Amino acid sequence: MLQDRNILHDAKPQFAVIADQHVADLHLRTLLGALPAGVRAFTFPPGETSKSLPATMGLYDQLAAGRFERSGVIIAFGGGVAGDLAGFIAATWQRGVRFVQVPTTLLAAVDASVGGKTGVNLSAGKNLVGAFHQPIAVIIDTDFLTTLPDRDFRAGLAETVKQAAIRDPGFLVWHEAHAELLAARHPETIETLISRNCALKAEIVALDERESGLRAILNYGHTIGHALEHLLEYELRHGECVALGMLVENEIAARRGELSRVEADRIRALLSRLGLPLQLPRPVAATEVTAACRTDKKVRDQAINFVLLHAIGQPWQTADVTDAEIAAAMAVVQP
Ligand SMILES: NC(=O)c1ccc[n+]([C@@H]2O[C@H](COP(=O)([O-])OP(=O)(O)OC[C@H]3O[C@@H](n4cnc5c(N)ncnc54)[C@H](O)[C@@H]3O)[C@@H](O)[C@H]2O)c1
Ligand SMILES: [Zn+2]
Incomplete structure (x- = not known):
C-alpha cells in the first residue's frame, strides 16, 4: 500500500534502511534492488530486546x-520491532525526518505500520518512550x-481479530468464514x-x-496482553499475548454480565481455529499481572x-x- 508513490522518484533524497538483521539476510537485496544505488x-539484532x-x-x-x-528518508524494514525502532529514530533524528514503513510480518502489515506510533521499551515496561510520527x-x-514462520504469521491474526471485534462485526464473521484459508495462508x-x-x-x-x-x-486485549508480554520476558509473541489478553478481558466482561x-466463546473459538494460544506456557501469578498492569502507559491516577x-x-x-476481578479472570488462561 503506497500512499505516496512519488517519494521513491522525487528529488533523489538520501535513504537509510534500518532493518532487522534476520529480515536483511532474507530480503535486503530485493529491497535495495528497488531503490536508487x-x-x-x-541492521539490528532481531527481537523485542532491540526496541531499546x-x-x-x-x-x-x-x-x-x-x-x-x-x-533524508529512513526506511523501516522488518516487523513491528523495526517499525517502532526505526520510526522512533526517524521521529527524533535531527528533530524528525521522513520515514517509510516496509513491514515484513503480518502483525506489522496489519497493525504496527499504520497509525504513526513509534517507540522503544524500558526495563520498567513496554513502549514507555516514544513519539507519534x-x-x-x-x-x-x-x-x-512468505518466509515468515507460521507462529509469527498467526500472531498477526490476533490483531486483525482484535480490530474486527472492536469495530466491525461483519469483518469478524468474515474471519469465521475464512478461518481455515487464513490459517493456511491463502494468498488472496x-x-x-x-x-x-x-x-x-x-x-x-x-x-x-x-x-x-x-x-x-485499539488497546482491547492489550492491558493484560502487555502485562503478560513483559512478565513472560518476551517468550511469547506480541500477538500471542494479545490473544490471551482478549480472553482474560472478555472473561472480566462476561463475569460482569456485560x-x-x-x-466471548465465539472469539475464543475463532482464536483457537486460527492457531493462537488459549493458555499461558507457564502459570503467572495474578498479583504480578496487576502490578505489571500498573506500570503500563494506560494507567492514569493508578487506575488501570x-x-x-x-x-x-x-x-x-x-x-x-x-484486582480481584483480574485475578478471577486470569484463571481462564492459566495452564
Ligand atoms: N506501533 C504500533 O502501533 C504497534 C502496533 C502493534 C504492535 N507493535 C509492536 O510490534 C512489535 C511486534 O511486531 P512483530 O510481531 O512484527 O515482531 P518482530 O518485529 O520482532 O518480528 C517477529 C520475528 O519475525 C522475524 N521476521 C520478520 N519478518 C520476517 C520475514 N518476512 N520472514 C522471516 N522472518 C521474519 C523477525 O526477525 C522476528 O524474529 C512489538 O514490539 C509491538 O509492541 C506496534
Ligand atoms: Zn498490538
Whole structure:
C-alpha cells in the first residue's frame, strides 16, 4: 500500500534502511534492488530486546557516521520491532525526518505500520518512550511474508481479530468464514485481510490520531496482553499475548454480565481455529499481572484502564476493574 508513490522518484533524497538483521539476510537485496544505488543499510539484532534506548543510540551513531541528513528518508524494514525502532529514530533524528514503513510480518502489515506510533521499551515496561510520527508511505509487499514462520504469521491474526471485534462485526464473521484459508495462508485471502484491516485501522486513527478518545479502543486485549508480554520476558509473541489478553478481558466482561458468554466463546473459538494460544506456557501469578498492569502507559491516577466489550463491535473504556476481578479472570488462561 503506497500512499505516496512519488517519494521513491522525487528529488533523489538520501535513504537509510534500518532493518532487522534476520529480515536483511532474507530480503535486503530485493529491497535495495528497488531503490536508487548507494543506499546505506543499518541492521539490528532481531527481537523485542532491540526496541531499546541502547539500540537506538547505536543506530544514531551509525547515522551520524554516515552523515545522514535532515532531508533524508529512513526506511523501516522488518516487523513491528523495526517499525517502532526505526520510526522512533526517524521521529527524533535531527528533530524528525521522513520515514517509510516496509513491514515484513503480518502483525506489522496489519497493525504496527499504520497509525504513526513509534517507540522503544524500558526495563520498567513496554513502549514507555516514544513519539507519534506518521510514515509518508507504507509499502506492503506480501512476497516478503512468505518466509515468515507460521507462529509469527498467526500472531498477526490476533490483531486483525482484535480490530474486527472492536469495530466491525461483519469483518469478524468474515474471519469465521475464512478461518481455515487464513490459517493456511491463502494468498488472496491474506491480501483481502490486509487491505480490509488497514482501512479499518486507518479510519480509527484518522478520527483520533493522538489517542485522546476513540483510538484507545485499539488497546482491547492489550492491558493484560502487555502485562503478560513483559512478565513472560518476551517468550511469547506480541500477538500471542494479545490473544490471551482478549480472553482474560472478555472473561472480566462476561463475569460482569456485560458481554454474553456466546460472544466471548465465539472469539475464543475463532482464536483457537486460527492457531493462537488459549493458555499461558507457564502459570503467572495474578498479583504480578496487576502490578505489571500498573506500570503500563494506560494507567492514569493508578487506575488501570481497560477496553471491554459490551458486544462484538461495541467496546467501552473503564478504569474500575478491581484486582480481584483480574485475578478471577486470569484463571481462564492459566495452564
Ligand atoms: N506501533 C504500533 O502501533 C504497534 C502496533 C502493534 C504492535 N507493535 C509492536 O510490534 C512489535 C511486534 O511486531 P512483530 O510481531 O512484527 O515482531 P518482530 O518485529 O520482532 O518480528 C517477529 C520475528 O519475525 C522475524 N521476521 C520478520 N519478518 C520476517 C520475514 N518476512 N520472514 C522471516 N522472518 C521474519 C523477525 O526477525 C522476528 O524474529 C512489538 O514490539 C509491538 O509492541 C506496534
Ligand atoms: Zn498490538
